[in-house]
Amino acid sequence: xxxxxxxxxxxxxxxxxxxxxxxxxxxxxxxxxxxxxxxxxxxxxxxxxxxxxxxxxxxxxxxxxxxxxxxxxxxxxxxxxxxxxxxxxxxxxxxxxxxxxxxxxxxxxxxxxxxxxxxxxxxxxxxxxxxxxxxxxxxxxxxxxxxxxxxxxxxxxxxxxxxxxxxxxxxxxxxxxxxxxxxxxxxxxxxxxxxxxxxxxxxxxxxxxxxxxxxxxxxxxxxxxxxxxxxxxxxxxxxxxxxxxxxxxxxxxxxxxxxxxxxxxxxxxxxxxxxxxxxxxxxxxxxxxxxxxxxxxxxxxxxxxxxxxxxxxxxxxxxxxxxxxxxxxxxxxxxxxxxxxxxxxxxxxxxxxxxx
Amino acid sequence: xxxxxxxxxxxxxxxxxxxxxxxxxxxxxxxxxxxxxxxxxxxxxxxxxxxxxxxxxxxxxxxxxxxxxxxxxxxxxxxxxxxxxxxxxxxxxxxxxxxxxxxxxxxxxxxxxxxxxxxxxxxxxxxxxxxxxxxxxxxxxxxxxxxxxxxxxxxxxxxxxxxxxxxxxxxxxxxxxxxxxxxxxxxxxxxxxxxxxxxxxxxxxxxxxxxxxxxxxxxxxxxxxxxxxxxxxxxxxxxxxxxxxxxxxxxxxxxxxxxxxxxxxxxxxxxxxxxxxxxxxxxxxxxxxxxxxxxxxxxx
Numbered sequence: 001x002x003x004x005x006x007x008x009x010x011x012x013x014x015x016x017x018x019x020x021x022x023x024x025x026x027x028x029x030x031x032x033x034x035x036x037x038x039x040x041x042x043x044x045x046x047x048x049x050x051x052x053x054x055x056x057x058x059x060x061x062x063x064x065x066x067x068x069x070x071x072x073x074x075x076x077x078x079x080x081x082x083x084x085x086x087x088x089x090x091x092x093x094x095x096x097x098x099x100x101x102x103x104x105x106x107x108x109x110x111x112x113x114x115x116x117x118x119x120x121x122x123x124x125x126x127x128x129x130x131x132x133x134x135x136x137x138x139x140x141x142x143x144x145x146x147x148x149x150x151x152x153x154x155x156x157x158x159x160x161x162x163x164x165x166x167x168x169x170x171x172x173x174x175x176x177x178x179x180x181x182x183x184x185x186x187x188x189x190x191x192x193x194x195x196x197x198x199x200x201x202x203x204x205x206x207x208x209x210x211x212x213x214x215x216x217x218x219x220x221x222x223x224x225x226x227x228x229x230x231x232x233x234x235x236x237x238x239x240x241x242x243x244x245x246x247x248x249x250x251x252x253x254x255x256x257x258x259x260x261x262x263x264x265x266x267x268x269x270x271x272x273x274x275x276x277x278x279x280x281x282x283x284x285x286x287x288x289x290x291x292x293x294x295x296x297x298x299x300x301x302x303x304x305x306x307x308x309x310x311x312x313x314x315x316x317x318x319x320x321x322x323x324x325x326x327x328x329x330x331x332x333x334x335x336x337x338x339x340x341x342x343x344x345x346x347x348x349x350x351x352x353x354x355x356x
Numbered sequence: 357x358x359x360x361x362x363x364x365x366x367x368x369x370x371x372x373x374x375x376x377x378x379x380x381x382x383x384x385x386x387x388x389x390x391x392x393x394x395x396x397x398x399x400x401x402x403x404x405x406x407x408x409x410x411x412x413x414x415x416x417x418x419x420x421x422x423x424x425x426x427x428x429x430x431x432x433x434x435x436x437x438x439x440x441x442x443x444x445x446x447x448x449x450x451x452x453x454x455x456x457x458x459x460x461x462x463x464x465x466x467x468x469x470x471x472x473x474x475x476x477x478x479x480x481x482x483x484x485x486x487x488x489x490x491x492x493x494x495x496x497x498x499x500x501x502x503x504x505x506x507x508x509x510x511x512x513x514x515x516x517x518x519x520x521x522x523x524x525x526x527x528x529x530x531x532x533x534x535x536x537x538x539x540x541x542x543x544x545x546x547x548x549x550x551x552x553x554x555x556x557x558x559x560x561x562x563x564x565x566x567x568x569x570x571x572x573x574x575x576x577x578x579x580x581x582x583x584x585x586x587x588x589x590x591x592x593x594x595x596x597x598x599x600x601x602x603x604x605x606x607x608x609x610x611x612x613x614x615x616x617x618x619x620x621x622x623x624x625x626x627x628x629x630x631x632x633x634x635x636x637x638x639x640x641x642x643x644x645x646x647x648x649x650x651x652x653x654x655x656x
Contacts (some may be wrong), residue, residue, distance in 0.1 A: 052559060053559075054555055073558070074559050075558050075561045075562055080560065085550075086554065089571060091574045104560055104561040149560075152561065223453050295440035
């Protein structure tokens, strides 16, 4: 569908040059909800704008369905964008906004009207068709921006942090709405966000970006359970990092010796070290706290109650801190108290060795 | 208590308004009233007015009484001057728009810190004396002027082109003098324009020309309307420019009015012509604002 290889973008020149995209290689598949995830300034928006045609890459290639689009201006590319600030035309009604793309393609009037009606229905804005865009709420503007970009039936829909301006509840609604629209229209979505939760709940695949590079591409579960790099593990969800030494590697399983002297099996990283010191990433909810000595031991420093779960902050005997998360149940009193000696237990294969 | 402080506030507001009210009453409405009164009086033999009521002046605005047999006919001289004033003012406004719009666009799309410098460059001529600027235009287009000298020198033409003392010269002069008045308001609305809308339109398959026509122009239209009014109104009443560049052969309304108060010694006619000019401006404005406003409404 979209094939990007060796894509590089440098802003400025000489000493002040800034490498916004650093050798990007990615293939986005047909009918996929693909998310570019990363902190601000990581290059995700620059990559999106390169696909749209607003950024002219310094080198590399970009094809959509086999067609090289780098030489094409934005209005000749089969992609549409939902902008972060929506960029709705203030001098047009909701219906005129939605029909704009079709009108610019010189489609017949009757066709424009029927497509606009369909789109209004799709985003549940039929009642607002004749309002000016300044007369509708932020969430409604969001829907109009979506409908406007979908109306010309682009091959790819680009979404630049479209939900960031909405409040929490509306954002949750729109996340589900976007998924529905994607499956109903069958259009490939490329979605940019800095919100890891948004990325995990909506995407088929996620590309985690940092400093102009793609660090890891994979499904949400893959990215969450098996982060390949420290940045990915840290950026998505909460993670404990443990120092360990590799005893042996067999296939994708590594046998590790922890600081406590105990050994545990964990998932090895592809192309990572096969011996020596490594970092092990373990999710807090994949671990349990015990009264007895366990895999690693320490002192319970703090108990933080979160409603759905409780976080136990443990200072390990060998130094360093560790967080254990426990799902809360009603009618069960807190079993642990601060200052207590505790053990931390997790199963073989739960941890992930990182590529340092 | 509350009531008392309210009346005090009202009183203070009126006090603050009083300078403006004074100017409106005595400096604007007063003279206008005098002009209206004069237009209904009889002309004195050596200028000035005789205090007896007459509507002759108003008749003479459009009608001529034959010197010998007293028959009435349309005053061709006056009507042609009216027509020329309107025509040249419209042309000036149009040319100022054609040049001013891209200029404003250019400045508004410069980096923020260099925009002020560009605006300064637009404004500097505006601060220069009108007469000096008009003579500068004359220097450029007269038969021995810069343009003709260069063209003759290059052998492109044998005889200098007669540009000075033509309607072209008047239009050129007024365009040059009033251009900043077109650029300023368009720039003001262009500066507030959200250029991400241009990206959105490009993204939705609009070519450059259509982005300009369908997105940029409709949104900055209030600035264009303001600029057009600011250029058209003073053009219609222009006096110095047609006098200097038209060489007295191509009179405009301003010159005709001056003539009545000067050599013509017909103050009532001059007063009536002034009121007529004012009426033309008002009617033009009402039409313009109405039609522009209606288009705006059709979107809503």
